[in-house]
Amino acid sequence: xxxxxxxxxxxxxxxxxxxxxxxxxxxxxxxISGIIPFFMLNIWTNNNLNESINLSNVxxxxxxxxxxxxxxxxxxxxxxxxxxxxxxxxxxxxxIQPLNPFFRYFAQHIAEQITRFxxxxxxxxxxxxxxxxxxxxxxxSLFLLACFSTFFSFLIQxxxxxxxxxxxxxxxxxxxxxRLLFIPTLFLSGLLAPVISFPEYVKSWIYLTPFPYxxxxxxxxxxxxxxxxxxxxxxxIFWISVLFPIFKRTWSLGTKKYTAMGS
Amino acid sequence: xEENIIQVENLSKSFDISSKEPGLKxxxxxxxxxxxxxxxxxxxxxxxxxKGEIVGFLGxxxxxxxxxxxxxxxxxxxxxGRLSVAGNLPYKRRSNFLKNIxxxxxxxxxxxxxxxxxxxxxxxxxxxxxxxxEAKKRIKKLSDMLEIEKxxxxxxxxxxxxxxxKSELLAALIHKPNxxxxxxxxxxxxxxxxxxxxxxxxxxxxxxxxxxxxTSHYMKDITSLCKxxxxxxxxxxxxxxxxxxLLKKISPVKDILIICKTDKDAKELSNSGFNIKNQNxxxxxxxxxxxxxxxxxxxxxxxxxxxxxxxxxxPVDEIIxxxxxxxxx
Numbered sequence: 001x002x003x004x005x006x007x008x009x010x011x012x013x014x015x016x017x018x019x020x021x022x023x024x025x026x027x028x029x030x031x032i033s034g035i036i037p038f039f040m041l042n043i044w045t046n047n048n049l050n051e052s053i054n055l056s057n058v059x060x061x062x063x064x065x066x067x068x069x070x071x072x073x074x075x076x077x078x079x080x081x082x083x084x085x086x087x088x089x090x091x092x093x094x095x096i097q098p099l100n101p102f103f104r105y106f107a108q109h110i111a112e113q114i115t116r117f118x119x120x121x122x123x124x125x126x127x128x129x130x131x132x133x134x135x136x137x138x139x140x141s142l143f144l145l146a147c148f149s150t151f152f153s154f155l156i157q158x159x160x161x162x163x164x165x166x167x168x169x170x171x172x173x174x175x176x177x178x179r180l181l182f183i184p185t186l187f188l189s190g191l192l193a194p195v196i197s198f199p200e201y202v203k204s205w206i207y208l209t210p211f212p213y214x215x216x217x218x219x220x221x222x223x224x225x226x227x228x229x230x231x232x233x234x235x236x237i238f239w240i241s242v243l244f245p246i247f248k249r250t251w252s253l254g255t256k257k258y259t260a261m262g263s
Numbered sequence: 264x265e266e267n268i269i270q271v272e273n274l275s276k277s278f279d280i281s282s283k284e285p286g287l288k289x290x291x292x293x294x295x296x297x298x299x300x301x302x303x304x305x306x307x308x309x310x311x312x313x314k315g316e317i318v319g320f321l322g323x324x325x326x327x328x329x330x331x332x333x334x335x336x337x338x339x340x341x342x343x344g345r346l347s348v349a350g351n352l353p354y355k356r357r358s359n360f361l362k363n364i365x366x367x368x369x370x371x372x373x374x375x376x377x378x379x380x381x382x383x384x385x386x387x388x389x390x391x392x393x394x395x396x397e398a399k400k401r402i403k404k405l406s407d408m409l410e411i412e413k414x415x416x417x418x419x420x421x422x423x424x425x426x427x428x429k430s431e432l433l434a435a436l437i438h439k440p441n442x443x444x445x446x447x448x449x450x451x452x453x454x455x456x457x458x459x460x461x462x463x464x465x466x467x468x469x470x471x472x473x474x475x476x477x478t479s480h481y482m483k484d485i486t487s488l489c490k491x492x493x494x495x496x497x498x499x500x501x502x503x504x505x506x507x508x509l510l511k512k513i514s515p516v517k518d519i520l521i522i523c524k525t526d527k528d529a530k531e532l533s534n535s536g537f538n539i540k541n542q543n544x545x546x547x548x549x550x551x552x553x554x555x556x557x558x559x560x561x562x563x564x565x566x567x568x569x570x571x572x573x574x575x576x577x578p579v580d581e582i583i584x585x586x587x588x589x590x591x592x
Contacts, residue, residue, distance in 0.1 A: 005392075007389050007392075008389045008390055008392075010389075011385060011386055011388075011389035011390075012386065012389070015375065015378065015382050015383075015385070015386045018378055018382060019375055019377055019378055019382075022377040022378070023377075089371060090371065092333075092338055092366070092368065092371060093366065093368070093371060093372075093373035093435075094373065095337075095338055095356070096336050096337055096338055096356065096361055096364065096365075096366055097361060097387070097390050097391075098358040098361040098362055098390060098391065098392075099390045255356075256340050256354075258338070258339060259278060259339060260333050260338050260339055
């Protein structure tokens with residue numbers, strides 16, 4: 001079904017990276033547009049909300065900066081590009097190539113993350129200039145774990161959106177389903193507030209959903225906050241292994257419905 | 264007997280299409296109760312194509328030509344019937360099948376818009392598991408044949424339509440496919456670019472013995488490339504055979520250009536009850552049945568002073584244009 005090998009992946013990444021460099025200004029703007037965690041930090045610290053969750057200002061700053069980084073490297077938009085490509089028949093040439101078209105989108109995302117990297121670093125440096133007390137260097141093992149969990153977070157989101165994208169074969173406007181998920185993702189992922197600050201009854205079920213593992217879990221690892229690393233990774237891998245077969249099945253059923261409209 | 268590389272039996276394809284009446288009432292009705300109906304776009308079609316053949320699919324817009332190509336290359340699933348392309352079920356899209364075919368659509372592109380075509384070529388080479396060295400060789404050869412060596416390093420968005428189409432062709436042929444599905448490959452190209460593309464396809468077919476299935480509204484594409492044509496009308500196959508036989512069958516007439524000596528002769532000739540196709544002062548073109556050429560010419564020579572005379576087949580474009588309009592062949 002996928003026919004991927006190292007050479008294909010590397011070439012895809014190289015070409016998509018070259019392509020993304022053509023949009024460097026756009027990507028810089030996207031990076032800047034992801035500063036919502038800093039607004040949230042401001043709201044939290046100015047209202048002393050952190051006291052209620054026993055988190056110091058410094059730790060909270062680090063959490064939101066980490067959340068910013070995690071968001072930068074896990075943002076997914078595949079449903080929108082796929083929807084356009086499917087509706088206009090642009091995926092037709094890719095469907096008859098011996099490589100699943102989703103790898104093109106996957107490579108686009110990774111290439112875009114690499115392009116974002118320097119801009120994200122600049123934003124972080126500016127943040128440290130304004131908040132010098134928040135400067136910290138995570139130890140290497142935690143940093144690597146944070147990288148892995150961020151990548152897993154990206155995979156979970158990519159799979160969720162890819163499943164929704166496959167609904168294009170039936171509904172044509174699949175991105176509206178994604179919009180339904182936007183609100184829970186925004187509120188439950190830890191982008192607006194650390195999940196630890198949520199009421200107990202929310203925390204009792206939220207950890208069973210994929211949402212806290214999208215931002216909160218990797219951001220907690222990176223910022224050095226207390227978190228259960230083993231159960232976090234277990235849940236991330238659990239969600240990936242649940243979502244992957246669903247994606248495979250949806251893709252297989254969906255392509256049977258494909259009518260190659262517009263081409 | 265040589266086996267067919269493409270075999271189609273009782274092929275049918277239906278699409279579910281929803282319709283909407285105009286106006287607010289129609290919109291509300293459409294919102295609450297969507298009416299969909301199944302439209303059969305391909306109806307019980309049978310044909311076989313041999314290796315190395317170049318076959319043209321003729322038909323008006325919406326006749327079903329492109330749908331047939333899309334089914335043959337595995338892009339869409341058939342509703343009914345059996346088909347085999349190079350021994351494969353196309354819609355299974357197995358890797359070895361996909362490496363054997365290519366589809367070029369005149370109005371769709373696979374090249375990455377903001378990058379030079381060379382990047383897309385190397386990407387395609389990797390996708391089709393072609394070694395970099397071999398890919399380089401093939402790009403060189405094809406770009407020479409297509410005369411686009413200079414354009415390889417210019418971003419696709421900066422290329423002219425003709426240069427882009429040639430690049431598309433190169434991208435689609437880098438894996439040396441044995442079967443080419445070409446849907447309006449010369450769409451929007453100028454006369455020279457069309458001619459170059461046709462020449463290239465002829466050479467490619469000759470060199471590789473590739474099978475080519477082609478749809479085009481430019482009749483020159485069909486007449487210069489295809490010996491065999493399949494006429495599709497409202498999803499049905501109405502003719503399958505040699506192009507020249509079709510032309511004879513549907514056009515049992517000839518055009519005769521008569522140059523009269525005097526204006527008086529020209530005037531009288533034009534009022535003599537012949538089927539006048541064209542008149543330009545003393546030059547008159549009449550259309551007559553092939554079996555009455557001798558008697559008609561005798562009649563004309565006896566009655567009028569003739570300076571010169573030419574007998575022509577009617578232009579192929581005109582005849583094929585008629586096929587597209589008429590229901591039956």
